[in-house]
Amino acid sequence: MTNKFLLRTFTFSLVLMLTACTLPLITPPADQTTPTVSSFVNNSGETVSPTTLSAAIPVVITSKNAGALAVVNKAAVSNVQQVVWASDSHTLALSTQNSDGSGTQLFGVTSLNIPDLAPMNIYSTQSGRVSAIAVDGRTAALISLDLTTFSLIDLGAGNAVILTITPGFLIGNVTFSPDLRYIAVTKGETWEVVLYSLVSGEEVRVLKGFETAAPVFNAGFKESPQWMVWHARGTIQLQELETGKLSQRLEHEDFISAYALTSDGTILASASGKTVNGNMAPAITLWDAPQGIELKTLTLTDPANAIAFSADGKLLAVGAAKALQLWDLNSGELLASLEGHTDQINTLAFSPDGKFIATSGLDNQLYLWQVSQ
Secondary structure (H helix, E strand, O other): OHHHHHHHHHHHHHHHHHHHOOOOOOOOOOOOOOOEOOOEEOOOOOEEOOEEOOOOOOOOOOOOOHHHEEEEEEEEOOOEEEEEEOOOOOEEEEEEEEEOOOOOEEEEEEEEEOOOOOEEEEEEEOOEEEEEEOOOOOEEEEEEOOOOOEEEEEOOOOOEEEEEEOOOOOEEEEEEOOOOOEEEEEEOOOOEEEEEEOOOOOEEEEEEOOOOOOOOOEEEOOOOOOEEEEEEOOEEEEEEOOOOOEOOOEEOOOOEEEEEEOOOOOEEEEEEEEEEOOEEEEEEEEEEOOOOEEEEEEEOOOOEEEEEEOOOOOEEEEEEOOEEEEEEOOOOEEEEEEOOOOOOEEEEEEOOOOOOEEEEEOOOEEEEEEEOO
16 A cells, blocks of 8 residues: 555656646748748747748658658747648648646647648647547547546647546546547556547446556557557567466567557567677667567667658657658668757658658757758
8 A cells, every 4th residue: 555655756757747747849940931821829939930841742751762852841939749641641730748837837739731831720728738640530539637537629620629538547648549430638647548439438348457667657659550659668469468478478678759650550660779799779660569579779879869751661760859850660761860940859750641751850850851852
């Protein structure tokens, strides 16, 4: 009973510190490129203007043309936490966390049109943290600041609250399944994930069995609807949704800074320090996800803080410090290392149609990349 109380107290305090901290605001560099397409006021009160750089017809990014990737649009943003594409690749949603002049935390979601990055919808609140955005491009999950309730917001219907659930435990995290069947809610006190139906809001099942000595863990959906992904410090373990069967544990020598799954759930990529040729180096390990077998190591020169697979699973986009890198997974070859950001890339995503990559960095810039023809 004492251990459970201590774990509950530690978890509650840790999440409150994370949600209450004041994130640094970085002034974006002046843009001297082309005329403004449109402008809007972001969650920190700044007026930002998407800038169209190219009108090239987009093509699918492949290993043969990856070197021709270029920034075709960009916009000033502020403290982006997530970049999520809608499944039709027509819109891009950003979740943000900022603070106003009095230190009050502001959480928001901005939906942008592709490719001009014109704002379609803006949602802002002080009452809860934006935990996830669904691939329908319009549903966001909001966790209350006291961690007892989560709500679903319809960004396409005037930011209306469509569902609110108080599950009876402290909430650690909320994610959506990529097939839009489930909402996964992690418990803040025990190693369990409760699945709810996204349609009815009813509880479906509880997933458990993962264990860790780490005081902090998370679990949730990634790119595959087949698996629940558990993560704690240097460990990742997958759990099959329908059977509850756990895969082999994927152990790392150092803390994991980023990880991603292919959409079919067969390959997992994880970024962490690793011994390569006798020396510790930043690296990405490719794993056979169901079997827990190492397939390949991609050695980096800088740590990766964001990684994403292309929809066909043939390419891996990597945010290595300030550079956007494209790797061929079949050969393990670095295809391109592209400059543009002036500070670390902290989130990125391939569009589902494979024609764009969106990146956001600590320079408070959102870049839209496509193949320049």
